[in-house]
Amino acid sequence: MRVRFAGVGAVAVTYGLPPIIAALASVALVLGGRHVGRLQSLELAVYDRLMQARPDLGPDPRLLVVGITEQDIQNQGQFPLRDAVVVTLLKKLQSYQPRVVGLDMFRGDILVQPGTSETAEADRLALVEQLKQSDRMIAITFLGNESQAGATVPPPPGLPEEQIGFNDIVLDSGRVLRRNLLYMDDYFPSFSLRVALRYLRDENIEDQPSDADENVLQIGSTTFLPLKSDDGGYARIDASGTYQILLNYRSAQNSVEQVSLTQILEGRVEPQKIKDRIVLIGVTAASGKDLYLTPYNSGARNQPQMPGVVIHAQKVSQFLDAAYGERSLIRVWSEPLEMAWILLWSLIGGLLFWIVRRPLVLVLGSGVAISLLFVAGQGLFFRSVWVPLVPPFLTFLGAGGGVIAYRAQQAQRQQQMVMRLLGQSSSPEIAETLWQRRDELLEGGKLPGIELMATLMFTDLKGFSTISERLSAEQLLNWLNEYFEVMTGVVVDHHGVINKFTGDGLMAAFGVPIPRESWDEIAQDAQRAVDCALAMGEGLSKLNQRWQTEGLPEVQMRAGIFSGSVVVGSLGSKARLEYGVIGDGVNTASRLESVDKHRQPSACRVLIAQETLNYLEDRYEVEAWGALTLKGKAEQVEVFRVIGAGDIGA
Numbered sequence: 087m088r089v090r091f092a093g094v095g096a097v098a099v100t101y102g103l104p105p106i107i108a109a110l111a112s113v114a115l116v117l118g119g120r121h122v123g124r125l126q127s128l129e130l131a132v133y134d135r136l137m138q139a140r141p142d143l144g145p146d147p148r149l150l151v152v153g154i155t156e157q158d159i160q161n162q163g164q165f166p167l168r169d170a171v172v173v174t175l176l177k178k179l180q181s182y183q184p185r186v187v188g189l190d191m192f193r194g195d196i197l198v199q200p201g202t203s204e205t206a207e208a209d210r211l212a213l214v215e216q217l218k219q220s221d222r223m224i225a226i227t228f229l230g231n232e233s234q235a236g237a238t239v240p241p242p243p244g245l246p247e248e249q250i251g252f253n254d255i256v257l258d259s260g261r262v263l264r265r266n267l268l269y270m271d272d273y274f275p276s277f278s279l280r281v282a283l284r285y286l287r288d289e290n291i292e293d294q295p296s297d298a299d300e301n302v303l304q305i306g307s308t309t310f311l312p313l314k315s316d317d318g319g320y321a322r323i324d325a326s327g328t329y330q331i332l333l334n335y336r337s338a339q340n341s342v343e344q345v346s347l348t349q350i351l352e353g354r355v356e357p358q359k360i361k362d363r364i365v366l367i368g369v370t371a372a373s374g375k376d377l378y379l380t381p382y383n384s385g386a387r388n389q390p391q392m393p394g395v396v397i398h399a400q401k402v403s404q405f406l407d408a409a410y411g412e413r414s415l416i417r418v419w420s421e422p423l424e425m426a427w428i429l430l431w432s433l434i435g436g437l438l439f440w441i442v443r444r445p446l447v448l449v450l451g452s453g454v455a456i457s458l459l460f461v462a463g464q465g466l467f468f469r470s471v472w473v474p475l476v477p478p479f480l481t482f483l484g485a486g487g488g489v490i491a492y493r494a495q496q497a498q499r500q501q502q503m504v505m506r507l508l509g510q511s512s513s514p515e516i517a518e519t520l521w522q523r524r525d526e527l528l529e530g531g532k533l534p535g536i537e538l539m540a541t542l543m544f545t546d547l548k549g550f551s552t553i554s555e556r557l558s559a560e561q562l563l564n565w566l567n568e569y570f571e572v573m574t575g576v577v578v579d580h581h582g583v584i585n586k587f588t589g590d591g592l593m594a595a596f597g598v599p600i601p602r603e604s605w606d607e608i609a610q611d612a613q614r615a616v617d618c619a620l621a622m623g624e625g626l627s628k629l630n631q632r633w634q635t636e637g638l639p640e641v642q643m644r645a646g647i648f649s650g651s652v653v654v655g656s657l658g659s660k661a662r663l664e665y666g667v668i669g670d671g672v673n674t675a676s677r678l679e680s681v682d683k684h685r686q687p688s689a690c691r692v693l694i695a696q697e698t699l700n701y702l703e704d705r706y707e708v709e710a711w712g713a714l715t716l717k718g719k720a721e722q723v724e725v726f727r728v729i730g731a732g733d734i735g736a
Contacts, residue, residue: 105436108488129319134384153370158347169209182360190368251277269329282405306409332416338382342399368395414470435482439489535655540597542675580618612701623690646678677716696724
């Protein structure tokens with residue numbers, strides 16, 4: 087279906103095309119901003135909210151953290167702890183037969199300062215020997231990366247590579263930890279991955295290249311697809327030289343059971359809490375400065391930062407769950423699928439704003455659509471699929487805004503056309519009615535022809551030709567403009583529409599363009615027309631008084647009013663249109679104005695026919711002029727002169 091609007095030329099627009107164009111434009115803008123990273127902070131903030139909304143899985147029963155607390159530091163009297171204390175701790179733990187012990191504490195050569203005592207050196211060597219006794223002991227090294235400032239820290243000297251993993255992490259903007267770093271420097275594994283793999287070896291689960299790609303890690307049946315620089319809500323993150331995945335947190339605060347160093351040393355921990363478990367040792371005290379922001383801190387109050395050793399426990403738990411098929415890794419869609427998802431919501435927004443026009447329904451519909459978007463995104467995230475939510479939300483609003491802007495432009499063109507057709511002299515009520523019902527009126531860029539009951543009024547000035555001879559062209563034009571300004575205002579005040587100006591006269595219609603549906607409405611139009619003519623007479627009297635003082639000519643006017651059936655609609659071509667009112671009623675009103683011009687009993691003579699009198703309900707005093715023969719009419723017409731308001735019998 088095509089709609090054309092008349093304006094400066096003809097503009098053709100196909101229904102359905104504007105929302106599609108708005109949707110595509112919105113997608114292009116949002117994807118452009120997303121590509122350069124403008125949306126990353128918003129998308130990560132939404133990611134954090136999704137993470138916070140997930141069910142809390144509670145502590146992983148396979149892990150235990152031995153935390154070095156503030157009380158432990160006070161008990162030992164120094165920090166970092168002496169190697170002898172760590173040796174004692176490891177021996178105590180070994181007696182309980184843990185599956186794997188991970189030492190998240192730096193114990194490399196860098197800590198052996200010049201001038202250390204022979205005892206300290208002996209303690210260090212004892213620690214190394216203790217670690218070497220079992221390949222179930224895993225220590226850390228720090229390789230150094232852009233996210234973490236600091237010098238490289240080597241592992242304990244002489245420890246086999248199979249017992250070493252790096253504890254480097256990668257932080258997003260705002261120093262929030264959302265990613266799990268698996269490998270650096272040509273597939274050297276992380277501390278948490280090394281711990282998990284050693285645990286799984288006892289279950290005959292090994293790491294291996296995936297069947298699809300030898301450069302992709304597979305543990306058990308799970309493939310660990312590396313995170314690319316633009317995956318999910320990220321934009322141009324530095325993933326080169328590393329192997330990363332999204333860190334699938336288990337819980338905000340209760341991901342792993344914790345005991346203190348003092349509890350272990352004093353034997354106050356039940357052996358079954360340690361036997362066959364993974365035990366991670368690290369600092370949990372705030373003074374250790376090994377605390378990190380996580381997605382659970384975003385927008386949350388009083389959410390404590392997470393100790394590094396607990397984060398390692400979260401990572402180990404993620405590896406184990408994935409290897410056993412108990413918990414999926416967080417996945418992202420391919421770029422084409424994400425673009426299709428974003429485009430879908432953009433189209434939904436464009437079509438919704440295009441189809442729905444009632445503001446309240448549009449607000450409710452938009453609220454429902456946006457709610458469905460976020461519910462769908464949350465549902466997918468609960469199934470470990472991270473889909474973009476900010477870009478589709480923005481494209482939804484952007485496409486809707488584009489449609490609104492188009493509609494505003496379209497409405498302006500329609501309004502210009504309507505006002506061009508009906509003239510600029512119509513009452514506010516008529517203009518509002520037209521605007522509210524413009525879709526009913528506009529068809530093919532024109533007002534379709536319809537038949538309706540209306541009251542027509544023609545006016546003319548008596549002796550205008552003589553007056554025009556007395557005035558200069560400029561004086562005549564100013565004089566006429568002053569006259570029409572008053573008459574136009576009177577017509578508008580009485581809810582009429584001036585259809586045209588005829589030199590020194592005008593034609594006004596009452597009851598157009600919206601068809602009247604009852605006798606009372608038609609009668610009201612007729613009464614308004616008569617009231618208008620009488621008011622025009624009063625306005626003319628005031629003008630004459632002023633003109634007399636200015637030495638300008640005084641005039642008289644005639645008005646002819648007829649109520650009947652007419653056909654209204656657009657007349658003309660695409661280049662030039664006007665609002666046409668045609669029919670026998672128009673001719674009759676015109677002839678009433680000009681009949682018996684010599685009979686001018688007052689400054690403003692108002693003649694009506696019987697057809698109009700029938701609607702006046704004795705509201706006016708009239709004078710019967712009898713049946714007159716009007717020019718062009720075969721039958722005579724009963725004519726009455728309206729004298730003023732009041733009853734006939736008064």
